[in-house]
Amino acid sequence: MKLPVLRRRQDRELDDEVRSHLRLAIADRVERGETPEQAARAARREFGNVTVVKEVTREMWGWTAIEQLLQDVQYGWRALRKAPGFALVAIATFALGIGVNTAMFSVINAVMLRPLPFPRPERLVDVSGVDKRPEARIRSVSDSWPDFFDWRARARSFQHLSAYNPTAFTMMLDGRAVHVPGAVVSSDIFSTLGVQPAIGRAFRLDEERAGSDVAVISDTLWRSEFGAAAGIVGTTTSVNSRPFTIVGVMPPGFRYPISSPAPLIWITVAEHARGDDPMTTQRGAHFIKVLGRLRAGVPVAAAQAEMDAIAAAQEKEFPEDNAMRGIKVTPELERLVGDTRQPLLILLVAVGCVLLIACANLANLLLVRGASRGQEMALRLALGASRRRVIRQLLTESAVLSAAGTAVGLILAAWSVRLLVQIAPAGVRGLDELSIDGSVLAFTALVGLISGLAFGTLPAMAGSRTDPRRGFDADARATSGRGHGRLRSILAIAETAIGVMLLVGAGLLLRGFYRLSHTDPGFDPSRIVTLKFNVPESRYPYLKQIALYDQMLADLNGVPGLEATMAAPLPLGGSRFTISFEPPGAPTPQSRRPSSELGIVGPGYFREMHIPFIAGRDFMAADNDAAPRVVIVNQSFARQFLAAGDPIGQRIRPSMSTTEKDAPLREVVGVVADVKQRTLDEAGRPQYFIPYPQGLVTTLFLVMRTATPAAAVEQARQAIARRDPELAIYDVRTMDEIIAQSTGSARFQTLLLTLFAALALVLTAVGLYGVVACGVAQRTREFGIRLALGADPSRVLQLVLAQGLRMALIGVSVGLVAAAFATRLLGAALYGVGPLDPATFAAVVVTLLLVALMASFVPARRATRVDPIRALRAE
Amino acid sequence: MAASRYRNRIELLQGTLDLLILQTLQWGPRHGYGISQAMRTVSSDVLQVDTGSLYPALHRLERQKYIRAEWTVSDRNQRTRVYELTAAGRRQLLEERSRWEQLSAAIGSILAHPAESAE
Numbered sequence: 001m002k003l004p005v006l007r008r009r010q011d012r013e014l015d016d017e018v019r020s021h022l023r024l025a026i027a028d029r030v031e032r033g034e035t036p037e038q039a040a041r042a043a044r045r046e047f048g049n050v051t052v053v054k055e056v057t058r059e060m061w062g063w064t065a066i067e068q069l070l071q072d073v074q075y076g077w078r079a080l081r082k083a084p085g086f087a088l089v090a091i092a093t094f095a096l097g098i099g100v101n102t103a104m105f106s107v108i109n110a111v112m113l114r115p116l117p118f119p120r121p122e123r124l125v126d127v128s129g130v131d132k133r134p135e136a137r138i139r140s141v142s143d144s145w146p147d148f149f150d151w152r153a154r155a156r157s158f159q160h161l162s163a164y165n166p167t168a169f170t171m172m173l174d175g176r177a178v179h180v181p182g183a184v185v186s187s188d189i190f191s192t193l194g195v196q197p198a199i200g201r202a203f204r205l206d207e208e209r210a211g212s213d214v215a216v217i218s219d220t221l222w223r224s225e226f227g228a229a230a231g232i233v234g235t236t237t238s239v240n241s242r243p244f245t246i247v248g249v250m251p252p253g254f255r256y257p258i259s260s261p262a263p264l265i266w267i268t269v270a271e272h273a274r275g276d277d278p279m280t281t282q283r284g285a286h287f288i289k290v291l292g293r294l295r296a297g298v299p300v301a302a303a304q305a306e307m308d309a310i311a312a313a314q315e316k317e318f319p320e321d322n323a324m325r326g327i328k329v330t331p332e333l334e335r336l337v338g339d340t341r342q343p344l345l346i347l348l349v350a351v352g353c354v355l356l357i358a359c360a361n362l363a364n365l366l367l368v369r370g371a372s373r374g375q376e377m378a379l380r381l382a383l384g385a386s387r388r389r390v391i392r393q394l395l396t397e398s399a400v401l402s403a404a405g406t407a408v409g410l411i412l413a414a415w416s417v418r419l420l421v422q423i424a425p426a427g428v429r430g431l432d433e434l435s436i437d438g439s440v441l442a443f444t445a446l447v448g449l450i451s452g453l454a455f456g457t458l459p460a461m462a463g464s465r466t467d468p469r470r471g472f473d474a475d476a477r478a479t480s481g482r483g484h485g486r487l488r489s490i491l492a493i494a495e496t497a498i499g500v501m502l503l504v505g506a507g508l509l510l511r512g513f514y515r516l517s518h519t520d521p522g523f524d525p526s527r528i529v530t531l532k533f534n535v536p537e538s539r540y541p542y543l544k545q546i547a548l549y550d551q552m553l554a555d556l557n558g559v560p561g562l563e564a565t566m567a568a569p570l571p572l573g574g575s576r577f578t579i580s581f582e583p584p585g586a587p588t589p590q591s592r593r594p595s596s597e598l599g600i601v602g603p604g605y606f607r608e609m610h611i612p613f614i615a616g617r618d619f620m621a622a623d624n625d626a627a628p629r630v631v632i633v634n635q636s637f638a639r640q641f642l643a644a645g646d647p648i649g650q651r652i653r654p655s656m657s658t659t660e661k662d663a664p665l666r667e668v669v670g671v672v673a674d675v676k677q678r679t680l681d682e683a684g685r686p687q688y689f690i691p692y693p694q695g696l697v698t699t700l701f702l703v704m705r706t707a708t709p710a711a712a713v714e715q716a717r718q719a720i721a722r723r724d725p726e727l728a729i730y731d732v733r734t735m736d737e738i739i740a741q742s743t744g745s746a747r748f749q750t751l752l753l754t755l756f757a758a759l760a761l762v763l764t765a766v767g768l769y770g771v772v773a774c775g776v777a778q779r780t781r782e783f784g785i786r787l788a789l790g791a792d793p794s795r796v797l798q799l800v801l802a803q804g805l806r807m808a809l810i811g812v813s814v815g816l817v818a819a820a821f822a823t824r825l826l827g828a829a830l831y832g833v834g835p836l837d838p839a840t841f842a843a844v845v846v847t848l849l850l851v852a853l854m855a856s857f858v859p860a861r862r863a864t865r866v867d868p869i870r871a872l873r874a875e
Numbered sequence: 876m877a878a879s880r881y882r883n884r885i886e887l888l889q890g891t892l893d894l895l896i897l898q899t900l901q902w903g904p905r906h907g908y909g910i911s912q913a914m915r916t917v918s919s920d921v922l923q924v925d926t927g928s929l930y931p932a933l934h935r936l937e938r939q940k941y942i943r944a945e946w947t948v949s950d951r952n953q954r955t956r957v958y959e960l961t962a963a964g965r966r967q968l969l970e971e972r973s974r975w976e977q978l979s980a981a982i983g984s985i986l987a988h989p990a991e992s993a994e
Contacts, residue, residue, distance in 0.1 A: 013946075014930075017907060017956045021926070024908040024953065046926075053927045060934040 076397035094405025097358030099412030110430035119194035130326035157303035160192035172238035179730035182265035197248030200233035210273035240536035366459035394460035402452025425744030496811025499764035504819035506757035507840040512831040522675030524610035525735035566602035566700040582653035616670030637686035773859035788868035804856025904959040
């Protein structure tokens with residue numbers, strides 16, 4: 001507030017200057033012989049109009065424009081202070097609208113807009129294999145090391161092309177076995193990302209060869225486990241029971257792959273190059289991701305064209321593994337945003353609607369206020385204020401309102417962002433780093449400004465149109481009010497319509513989510529607890545690992561009240577294996593074999609999970625490595641892939657082997673019911689199961705059914721430690737938790753949209769109430785006369801209620817039509833509920849009409865209690 | 876309304892009034908009243924400057940840094956605001972004077988040959 005101070009001093013000096021001028025003139029005249037009174041009068045006359053002289057002089061200072069603005073702002077502020085109730089409701093309404101928009105935008109900013117935290121992130125691309133077979137459900141698939149090595153040698157579009165496989169290791173830290181998230185990477189992953197280690201060096205190309213056991217660790221691990229030791233480089237640490245030399249420490253905050261939990265250690269592909277039949281030579285082993293950095297000036301389309309050519313060449317060169325395989329180049333950010341784009345945009349539209357409703361409410365409030373200030377405006381116009389000046393003044397007033405509302409809204413947003421982080425589903429990039437940063441602030445300022453103008457313009461125009469002559473009539477309030485009445489009704493109808501749309505959307509999502517979370521998963525999740533423990537391959541070759549599992553299960557199944565088995569992947573656990581197989585009948589070439597999801601399970605798995613058998617038997621301990629190869633399939637698998645007739649006894653040949661040279665035929669010994677495998681809303685999906693002693697291709701979960709999960713986990717921990725104290729257990733979750741996590745995104749979206757719809761409903765109710773109440777206030781005299789003439793109060797009540805309901809009905813009709821179109825956008829989020837679900841639509845209509853009735857009832861009651869004498873005297 | 880009447884007058888006199896103020900201040904610092912009195916005396920009562928033109932002109936010239944103002948105590952022991960030419964003001968005065976001389980010479984030569992304009 002420096003300007004006004006300076007300005008006031010200038011003002012005082014001008015006063016002094018004028019005064020000294022007059023004194024000098026008077027003194028001159030007195031000297032010439034005039035009486036002091038004559039002199040004073042003459043000097044004043046000669047000087048002219050002091051006020052005007054000062055005014056024109058002041059204009060020379062160049063303050064006028066700023067001053068008028070300050071004056072308007074001050075005036076607006078004072079006007080609001082004089083009507084605290086109005087100001088409170090208006091600011092609260094606007095703050096809600098701005099608050100939810102800011103919070104929602106901060107989510108969109110963090111997930112979709114904020115660039116990846118690497119130099120030139122726009123040049124980072126994901127390079128994924130594509131399954132081109134027409135029946136493939138998942139188009140984008142993982143890659144294999146041999147394919148990656150070929151691409152790296154051939155592709156010219158990339159400055160760097162690197163591969164990674166997020167995984168976890170068991171490290172010995174301070175004598176404890178610790179499960180540590182990390183990644184197996186190609187040597188130039190850090191160059192691809194454009195980040196070099198803060199200490200030491202990155203990997204060299206020759207360290208991709210088997211036997212180079214080197215590691216780069218994260219800043220976090222360096223600080224927490226190595227005491228931030230300066231001499232860390234060159235020391236060794238135990239990873240999966242082998243000594244690794246630490247060659248570098250990444251800078252703080254570095255995180256890739258961008259997944260939760262953050263990786264703490266990176267080792268090279270040398271890890272996958274070990275053994276007789278290493279992953280680095282298996283072209284069919286698709287499990288890695290490829291990340292490229294485009295050369296400067298190479299567009300994604302050019303890289304795509306080059307990779308298309310390479311894919312076509314590979315299809316010919318390696319028809320066994322690469323037939324019907326393409327390659328897709330996607331900007332890395334786009335890949336990370338993935339499926340979250342649609343739900344987020346829907347939510348953004350929803351908060352936009354909330355803001356629209358808030359603006360309609362504010363416009364209404366201002367109109368009502370404008371009507372009650374008709375006299376004031378008439379006076380200003382009569383005194384010569386230009387219409388422009390009055391509009392500007394009214395607009396400034398709404399700008400003050402919107403500024404205050406925006407400020408409060410920001411506080412609301414900052415608070416709700418903290419809440420959002422709590423309920424956000426796991427695994428969405430950026431959601432754990434929600435914040436109100438510069439771009440969010442800019443967005444909020446812009447939205448605040450635009451909506452301030454939006455809700456202020458209409459009432460300002462209407463207010464300035466007051467007719468000065470009629471403004472002073474005794475009836476001024478009623479006259480100007482009736483003119484704006486239609487405008488106010490239209491606004492109330494519009495916000496009702498928008499509210500209906502939001503409510504229908506939220507209602508459908510709620511019904512969908514209810515349906516989803518009450519879907520029978522096909523197994524009984526209650527009292528099931530699962531955990532994992534890392535078994536280092538170096539000390540547990542295939543048969544030893546099976547022996548370890550057998551011993552563990554024997555130990556745990558001896559505990560009373562405990563059922564234990566092994567399995568992977570877990571249903572709804574988020575991961576899956578898909579392996580191709582030769583169906584019963586004639587031999588099929590690799591490229592034409594169907595594939596299906598596979599489960600590796602222990603004996604008694606189906607019994608423990610309460611998955612019913614349709615035919616045949618469960619796996620038993622006798623189905624071991626020495627026994628004939630067996631397989632259990634689910635109903636969908638039997639229907640889709642097995643020959644007609646009895647499924648038991650048919651043979652399939654999954655493309656996997658363990659101890660045999662070639663993949664063996666496996667005999668179907670049982671058929672089980674389908675379970676929900678990937679999502680609760682999926683239809684039956686073919687799956688087949690192999691007992692772990694006959695095909696262990698992954699780390700298994702220990703699955704226990706128990707009435708006392710905590711005790712069971714402790715028993716498992718002890719049983720494992722007894723066998724091998726170097727094995728770390730991790731990922732302890734109950735089956736109910738796993739299922740809840742699988743519906744996390746749906747819950748997030750449903751919760752938020754419901755919240756927004758509730759907000760919209762409240763705002764709509766306030767809006768309807770405002771319009772009806774104002775109508776009653778304006779018709780006070782009319783109601784007074786009616787009642788005085790003996791009208792039945794219930795008739796007056798009906799009259800007012802009818803006015804509110806009429807608006808609500810029109811709004812609801814318009815809203816229903818709009819909703820019928822808009823709900824199509826929700827599509828997949830509805831989980832089988834139709835976008836025109838009649839129950840939801842009916843519920844929304846009833847809810848809104850009830851709310852409208854309540855909103856009108858309060859002013860209607862007031863109308864019946866109008867005291868005729870007071871009503872007439874008030875005028 | 877009143878303000879705009881004065882404003883028109885300023886615009887008419889602008890330039891000329893500025894020149895006269897700068898010229899008057901050439902002989903030393905003066906306050907507003909002194910400037911108006913000096914102009915009146917020197918022009919033998921022909922030029923009477925409106926305060927409504929004078930003060931805006933003074934404040935404008937001050938903002939343009941051609942003159943600067945200072946509060947002093949006058950010979951009659953009164954606090955007055957006194958204006959004084961700056962270096963820039965002196966240069967401006969020279970410039971405006973030569974422009975005025977050119978203009979009046981041009982006008983003078985037109986007025987000296989009334990016949991030519993009639994042909």
